[in-house]
Amino acid sequence: MANDGAHGNFYSGVGLDRADLLRRDAAWVAARQADPNSRLVLVWRNRNLIVRADTVAPVWVRVAEASVLLGDRSAPVFLGRDGETAVFALDLSDLEEADAQSLTGEHGLFEDLRAVGPLLSRRDGAILAYARGLVYWHQRHRYCGVCGSPTESIQAGHVRRCGNGACGAEHFPRTDPAVIMLVHDEERCVLGRQKAWPAGMHSTLAGFVEPGETLEEAVAREVYEEVGLEVTRVTYQSSQPWPFPSSIMLGFRAACRHGPLRLSTDEIDAAAWYSRQQVRESPEDESFRLPRRDSIARRLIVDWLAEG
Ligand SMILES: [Zn+2]
DSSP states (O other): OGGGGSOOTTTTOOBOOOOOOOGHHHHHHHHHOOOOTTTTEEEETTEEEEESSSSSEEEEEEGGHHHHHHOOOOOOEEEEEEETTEEEEOOOOTSSSHHHHHTTTTSSSEEEEEEEEHGGGGHHHHHHHHHHHHHHHHHHTSOOTTTTOBBBEEEEGTTESSOOOTTOOEEEOOEEEEEEEEEEEESEEEEEEOOSSSBBBBBEEEOOOOOOOHHHEEEEHHHHHHOHHHHHHEEEEEEEEEETEEEEEEEEEEOOOOOOOOOOOTOEEEEHHHHHHHHHHOOOSSSSSOOOTTSSHHHHHHHHHHTO
């Protein structure tokens, strides 16, 4: 198995200057939106426009070529600057698929980033994940959570403000923290699976952080709930944007004393202790396979394997 832990996690490393101060300046944003050299990343119903040729890559559309796309559609969302070039995400979800496809010309298909992520350059994957996550947030925050009035996008798409002047609440893009942890003792780790997962896939445990708990407490709670083990030490490893649809995965190791597992049948279909040798010899088939190559779960497992 290739040690793919030497790089940053997939979907990290956007590498754009987010220009937080400039994007508050409506005149500056309008000039970038009108600049023929500015580029658009297209998103249609949580899918990104991908072209498969010698390599797999996003389709970048220059504003000069995009008048038909922009039309009277709501303003694109500013992602950042790549050198002097502004990069925006444009949501085409109001169109039927065939119309969205035909407007973009002959190039590419709208694909689920999860299907192509590992085939993209790391940076392209990160930018598409960022675009998808931010567009999803806009779709889900069209109405004010305080008073129910329609909201409008301001600050180049990094704030939505309630249109009801008496309310005026501002809503900011959100990302939901989830903890994901490799449970281990001295020799073995715990991998489990959920019924909905692809056949044979075994992975680390994970769960959402709840209000009123620290990340370490969330790790300990989830481990106890899912497999009945008491965690003795929690160590942070790394994190990963995971906009499927709106999470950031916070990766940990959770040391436990070895003991029998007591599975939560609600959440876990199967789980067991595995030695490093068993994991290394994973047949990668429908009887047993490791999680997807673009996941932090895979990274947590691979890094642990490399130490023993
Ligand atoms: Zn409101």
